[in-house]
Amino acid sequence: MLGLILFAAIIVLPFGAEACARKIPDEENTSIKRSTSFYLLTPLMGAFVYGSFAVFAAHPILALAGSTLFYVGLTAVSNKKYEVLDSPFNAHDFDNLRNLYIYPEFYLSYVGWPIIALVIAAFGGIIGLSLNFEDSFPIYSWLAPFPPTLSYFLFIGLWLVFIRVFRGIFSLSFNERTMNEHGVTLELKEDITRFGLFPTVMLYRMLLKMTVDKTELRTQQITAQTDKPQDIIAIQGESYFDLERLFTLLPEAKRTSWQTLRNLETDGVTTGTVEVPAWGAYTMQTEFSFLSMMENNKLGVDRINPYMRFAQKPVTTIASLLKDAGYRTICIHPAKKEFFRRSDVMPNLGFEEFIGIEEFDDASYFGKYIADSALGKRIDEIVAEHHTTSDKPLFIFAITIESHGPWASGRLDEHVNETYLIAENPTNNREFTLYQQHMENLMGLFQNLSTNSNSKRPRTVALYGDHMPALGPLFKEHGFTDIPTDYLIWNSEKQVTAPNTMAINDFAAFVMKESGVSLKR
Template sequence: MNTLDELALPVMLSFLPVILLLPFLLEACTRIGFVRPNARRHPLFYVFTPVLSLLVYISLAVLFWHPIIAFAAWLLVYVGLTVISNVKNKVLGEPLNGPDLETARHLFIYPEFYVAYVGETRVVLVFGLFTAGVVTSLALETSFSQHLPFLPDNLAWAITLVAWCGILWMLAKLLARVFTQARARKLGFLFDTNTDAVRFGLFPLMPLYGLMLMDRAENPALRKKHASLKAPASAPDLIAIQAESYFDLDRLYQRIDGFEGHKWQQLEALRTAGAATGTIEVPAWGASTMQSEFAFLSGVPNDALGIDCINPYQRAAHTGLETLATRLKAAGYRTICIHPAKKEFFRRETVIPKMGFDDFIGIEAFEDAPRFGLYVSDEALADVIEETMATHRQASDAPLFLFVITIESHGPWKPGRLADWIDEAAATETDPTRDPSFALYRQHMDNVTEMFERLGPEAPKESLTRPRTMAMYGDHLPAYHELFERHGLDGKAVDYVLWHSDKRLEQEDGLRIEDFADRFLKIAGF
């Protein structure tokens, strides 16, 4: 046995104080919320934190089969997650949580949604240093197999890995039977990421939320049933648009000195055409589109979902619940969802059919469509909507429900994004905020309201073979916390637009997204 072999055990033991204590220091460095919730640490925090840290190190040691490489990986996990969590919190006002780890697959679908905020240089540097450490350790460090000379190296590693994975799986199953959502509530869990992270810790909260996702107890809120819909004599075509990051710009502009009387002309044109506008409360802020999307389609309040409130598309949407689409389908409507993006994002390729849609049109229908910035333009989206409606009319006389999810205005809105389309400097100069990023975002808001006008008030009369009712709402506010805070715009409320081809509508503020579908149907004559 050489010197490195003799040092293996002392080296591992020397890691122990760091493994047990560093997570507490990192927890102290974790940022939680734009304003940290006023909550005290739960006693279980002081138990979960070191135990979890030790389990993570052992798991990495079994995986990498080298004690120093495992320690480097452990540091990467703990320090890396702290940094990433703080970046997320700075942008969205919320730290990492367990369901976020499930959506890590999105890094390979739309990496720009995430890497742009963390920074490409930072990502490359971290993984570069880790790779260098692994190569160095492999050259100088012996594996655990040296202590199991009676087995071939690879066989010893494989047996140990399988055995450890089995132990972790059985432990998780056992804990999931004990640590249910009901038990968690008794311990003080609120399923509010910020408050729960303050009380139980960033790192323990990730696996604890994961355990609760293994709870198979039925949620009564997902079994809610509505009365059967009865369509009016002349059933209207219905178009509901979930507009990425949409809100009434004047709610910000009119707070800026010198712009108190500002009128956003695109939205004013819709009001003049008889549309109703107003604020609507949504559960999401800056991201988490699926929370608002699920609440609109299902009518279930986000705060009634328990652990599924964070990502309803992970479990709740797979339960066969009643939705706006299933209700309209039962009333004779053809139901189609259109989203000019990759269908696998948020697992919509599975979720959308389960929520009652006959067809789901994704990015494959927009391969040659023009972009405005990074993504398919709202103008191109309007083209496909009109084509879809025309094709349907030729094949069927059934009324149509379209649920449209835009993507043109998806962030981040970095300067240079629209340089090939507009004069960005001029746009910044004329925007009341004088913010280069917000000035670009505003271009997208102009486009989505113009799309609504094109499909609604400006639609050719010959295309309206039926009455038409339209709704549009924002999935969440754009992630401009510092800008909004500077001008006193707070809360999560976005805005909606409602329009009917045959009547003028009255404005109403204070709607809630889970009630918006019923409001939409009422205006349509149901």
């Protein structure tokens, strides 16, 4: 009986889950073949998963149930994530368990509470049945002279030591310096095609647990100098892009312009596209590349989530450079500061102050989150309060949240007639219609801080999109495959001349240059 359970846990479950995992489209991996390592690593991970559940559950069938829940659950999550974000599950996503507690609606809305409740109830029932009717592993009877509790914690301790020793031995031949020799590229889809979903999760997790000195990357040799400092307001617009790029692909009868943005261009705002590493989510990739001026793919395994590990130590950024040049540096995000570990990270990125949702107690909402208009009002208040007592220039980095998805029906019922808006929208798509309303508000935020501002102090205002909105089905329907987002930039003293497209890690340097700040390497 125990042999059959082990066979199922180590062989049947892992390979079965791999068979059910959504495959990378053929056009993306035509030249990549399944590695021999797949057939070795898949049962190896199966052994680790079952072993972990066995040590903590102490019962064979209960451990099998836990392993089954692990594989079935992660396969379902990965498939859903692929459907929504065009990206499978990866090892960094385990860190989102803490974000699940902070903002559950960002994740659980895609699964549904009834399914979650059913899974919890079913597993709870299995635990109850196992503890009442199933014998523990035979090895516990061999240790009968020892108290059961002592034996239980002894096994847990030995298992944790074993994993640590195994990881240490494994790292001698596989680490960030040697991974390319083993075919690991850190291009997620390529690696999953080559090694499989679950072995890739294991390999990435191993890399995350290995210590690699990246001091040289964190401490770039750059200085900032300025003779006539302006205030700089940089806005990371949640899921922003120029909507007209989609409108031009609609059937001819429905093609239209996004007049709101075109009016801003008439008023002297410069626009263009910006190449970002993220699509649909992973805001921190774009955010960190903008602030650090580093290419995302230079971060190694930290490229997927720079805030999880890399930015847990001080990093040279535009904020730290501007602070050294005499600026007061403030980050504002009208959301919970712990999300994506920003409460830990922002001081390491050079911000003297990090303002979160706790300073928006009386602010207005538009939909589920703090309105962009309220964020703009708070920025104006900070600028006015600061310059009544100080002549130091300001660098404000604002992260919007109003337009964060998902864009469910009824989200804006308190503010607009959703049915009417959908009928009038050129796409006739509910999610996009609600999203566009948020984009109109975002443009209002930018306009009030730039062309409509009555500030007497010179300022540069820039806005860029962190990633495209997760509207994959709509985009595919119209053949819209562009990954870049868009930027806006305005200077109170001059008309900005900018390239039509920039990489996000170059955009920050361009914004500073337009503000009169020069960088020297």
